[in-house]
Amino acid sequence: MRLLPSYREVFVKIQQAEYQEQKVTEFCKTILDAMKQAMRNGVGKGLIGPVMSAALYAADGGYQDVVCHPKWHDKPLGVLKPIVAPDEILEKEQFMLDLARRSVSEGRKLLIYTIYTDKLDLTGRYQRILREAGLDARVLKASVPTEIREQWVQDVLADGCEVLICNPNLVKTGLDLFEFTDILFMQTGYSTDTVLQASRRSWRIGQENPVRVYYASYEQTPQMVAMSLMAKKIMVSNQAKGNISQTGLSNAIEDDEDETGSMMAIANQFLDGIRDHAHDAITGAISRLSEDDCTHEFTASSMSTLQALMQSRHGTTCTATVEVVVENQTVPSGRTLLDDFTEDLLAGLFKPQPLSTRHNSPEKASAKKPAKRKPAPMPKPQSGFLDLFA
Numbered sequence: 001m002r003l004l005p006s007y008r009e010v011f012v013k014i015q016q017a018e019y020q021e022q023k024v025t026e027f028c029k030t031i032l033d034a035m036k037q038a039m040r041n042g043v044g045k046g047l048i049g050p051v052m053s054a055a056l057y058a059a060d061g062g063y064q065d066v067v068c069h070p071k072w073h074d075k076p077l078g079v080l081k082p083i084v085a086p087d088e089i090l091e092k093e094q095f096m097l098d099l100a101r102r103s104v105s106e107g108r109k110l111l112i113y114t115i116y117t118d119k120l121d122l123t124g125r126y127q128r129i130l131r132e133a134g135l136d137a138r139v140l141k142a143s144v145p146t147e148i149r150e151q152w153v154q155d156v157l158a159d160g161c162e163v164l165i166c167n168p169n170l171v172k173t174g175l176d177l178f179e180f181t182d183i184l185f186m187q188t189g190y191s192t193d194t195v196l197q198a199s200r201r202s203w204r205i206g207q208e209n210p211v212r213v214y215y216a217s218y219e220q221t222p223q224m225v226a227m228s229l230m231a232k233k234i235m236v237s238n239q240a241k242g243n244i245s246q247t248g249l250s251n252a253i254e255d256d257e258d259e260t261g262s263m264m265a266i267a268n269q270f271l272d273g274i275r276d277h278a279h280d281a282i283t284g285a286i287s288r289l290s291e292d293d294c295t296h297e298f299t300a301s302s303m304s305t306l307q308a309l310m311q312s313r314h315g316t317t318c319t320a321t322v323e324v325v326v327e328n329q330t331v332p333s334g335r336t337l338l339d340d341f342t343e344d345l346l347a348g349l350f351k352p353q354p355l356s357t358r359h360n361s362p363e364k365a366s367a368k369k370p371a372k373r374k375p376a377p378m379p380k381p382q383s384g385f386l387d388l389f390a
Contacts, residue, residue, distance in 0.1 A: 001309075005210045005300040007203050010292065011285045012216040013224075014092045020062060020083045021220055027080040028055045028222060031068045034077040046072055054078070056226060057120055059218040060187065062090060089129055092216050096126065096184060098289045099214065100135055103182045104162050108209070111180035113168040113198060115189045117142070122186070123165050130163050140166035150175055168198035177201040183213045190226070192233045210297035 016024065035051045038044040047070055054068035062083035069076040084090060089097070096112065103110040116122040123139045130137035138156045140149065149170065156164070157179055164180060171177065172194050180202050188195050203211040217227045286292055 002300040003205055005207055006297040008212045008297065010214050012095060012214050013285060013287050014095060014216055014218050015287060016059065016091055016218055016220065023080060023083055024058050024062065024221060027058050027078055031055060031078040046070060055222040059221045059223060060092065060122060061120060092186065092218060093129055095216060095289060096186065097129060097133055099184055100130055100163050102289065104135060108182050109180045110163045110182045110184060111177060112163060112165045112184050112186060114165065114186045115167060117167040126165050135162050136160050137163040137165060140164060140170055142170060153177065168194050171201055172197035175201060176204065178207055181209045181211050185215045188215060188227065188230050190230065192237050195230065195234065206303050208300050208302050210299060
């Protein structure tokens with residue numbers, strides 16, 4: 001018996017087309033050089049934000065003009081002309097489409113996260129690409145009130161939704177998206193909390209099917225630098241919580257050669273040998289969907305099975321202390337010690353507690369409260385004795 005299915009995190013390194021890589025590299029170099037020169041001249045105020053935003057967006061927004069024009073400048077620092085024709089798709093979009101087709105063909109649903117949902121909106125383009133391929137794709141907007149978002153999702157699912165597109169901030173807390181067992185981050189942003197919460201919207205007790213999470217990024221672009229920084233932030237955040245297991249984004253981190261990194265690696269290697277690996281994510285890195293290996297996935301027990309187990313254990317007695325004895329214990333064929341322990345744990349957690357009847361007991365109601373004891377008087381210090389606490 002398993003409470004949770006397998007959880008896979010895969011880092012996807014998208015290789016740009018040669019023409020795309022050349023144009024994006026030239027654009028990024030132009031605006032970064034302009035920012036450096038402006039800062040040397042003392043007029044670089046407010047340039048870092050617009051420049052970095054344009055550099056990160058360039059590879060994803062290359063289907064249209066990408067203009068880097070800060071407020072305090074008379075003319076743009078750089079302009080990236082469209083890389084592809086309006087009816088063509090970019091390499092990362094092709095991966096998105098391939099993944100969506102595979103998910104639907106396997107009877108699974110895909111949840112796509114993008115941080116570009118406002119001025120640089122990409123949700124409409126992603127939806128159009130998927131719909132033209134015959135897929136039912138819906139977009140969850142921020143205009144949908146928080147209190148009805150869960151019902152909104154259930155309504156579109158009942159209407160035949162196969163792919164859901166939204167900003168991860170909209171669903172990172174408060175929603176259980178069990179139906180979407182495949183998750184694709186087209187971009188991650190900079191918040192570790194948002195990424196960690198949004199990536200586990202469907203991986204929780206009650207989920208029976210394996211959950212797959214993909215993080216896509218273009219190679220040889222500023223996106224890779226941002227993804228590496230995000231991976232390091234998540235690694236440090238997990239280590240602070242005592243979790244040293246690898247994540248899918250760990251593949252975006254280059255090996256550290258400094259002394260601090262070496263010491264941390266030694267500590268992690270020691271702790272890794274003594275910890276429980278049962279719920280570790282299955283991680284890896286790919287550059288195309290054909291390299292994705294799903295052979296080690298496993299499912300979890302259904303909620304009906306868990307409920308039947310709890311009902312069968314209602315008559316048992318559960319104490320506050322759980323003791324597990326494994327020496328000289330025989331396990332029936334097809335079962336493991338973990339199965340027995342899980343059943344006992346579930347019975348203890350979900351066993352209904354008897355209602356208190358203290359208010360119905362006449363003996364207890366008529367019993368008098370014992371008189372309070374007066375505190376004993378403090379002894380007086382003896383003659384010639386210095387009381388330091390007087």
